[in-house]
Amino acid sequence: MKSITLNHQEKVETTKIEMIDFYNEATVDYEFWSKDLNMHFGYYKPLKNSLFSRNTMLNEMNNQVLKRLNISKDKSNLIDLGCGVGGTMRYALKKYKNLSAFGVTLSEFQVKTGNKLLKNKRGTIVNENYNNTPFKPNTFNAALAIESLCHSGHKKESLQEAHRILKPRGRFVIADAFLKKEETDLCYGSHYAHRRLCDHWSLTNLGSINNVKKDLETIGFKNIKIEDISLRVAPSVLHVPFAIVGFILKKIFTFKPLKRESLHNLKGSFYALLSGLHLKSFGYYIISCTK
Secondary structure (H helix, E strand, C coil), rough: CCHHHHHHHHHHHHHHHHHHHHHHHHHHHHHCCCCCCCCCCCCCCCCCCCCCCCCHHHHHHHHHHHCCCCCCCCCCEEEECCCCHHHHHHHHHHHHHEEEEEEEECCHHHHHHHHHCCCCCCHHHHHHCCCCCCCCCEEEEEEEEEEEEEHHHCHHHHHHHHHHHHHEEEEEEEEEECCCCCCCHHCCCHHHHHHHHHCCCCCCCCCCCHHHHHHHHHHHHHHEEEEECCCCCCCHHHHHHHHHHHHHHHHHHHHHHHHHHHHHHHHHHHHHHHHCCCCCEEEEEEEEECC
């Protein structure tokens, strides 16, 4: 049993190192995906944003997550757990003038780049692990995690840390892809897509939505609401093949080499699209809850 645990821990540490290298090298590629450097999929709202305008859908995802945080008109603070270069933070700070924000990421490149983009704004990004932040208990009014907790498998440790640093009655919102069943219950095609997705995007695994709900309840979160928004996210996922082709052509015409991390990013995007076709196994959810 000890050797199995050690092997699992070694895998987690290896994935963590790969993830840091991945984001240090591939973050700049996301500028092709989003001019605002939103490193996530989008939310399609009919009549509000266009199916052909990816950036409006990506920012609408920011808007949907922030709306569920119920940010007050009084002075308030927010933490983005796995913030990338702060795309969501910048959107939030522009929308809420009473808000200040912190973001955490393990990538030094993202810290440096993100803080440049946040200059003269009420936001700061720090080089920390969202599973073990340096913040005191009961610090933040709101916490969010958009497509970031998947890097640690949506494990209980991540959810517990969010609970610890939130103030009483603070809100926590997650937007991410989850498994609809246990990984061991996936069919061959779903299991293959899941493993390739994890390999190329440096994820340990996607968590099961049912297990995550149970963990949130056990930790002490209240008013847990789980919304399946897969169909809202699908239009932005369908942009993936066109973005991949466009990105490769750009590299060819500018005579720039395709980095190993960029290639992994492209392959991961392809398997995200493939996973989305397995509707019985994968879903994209917004989870909102209160401490």
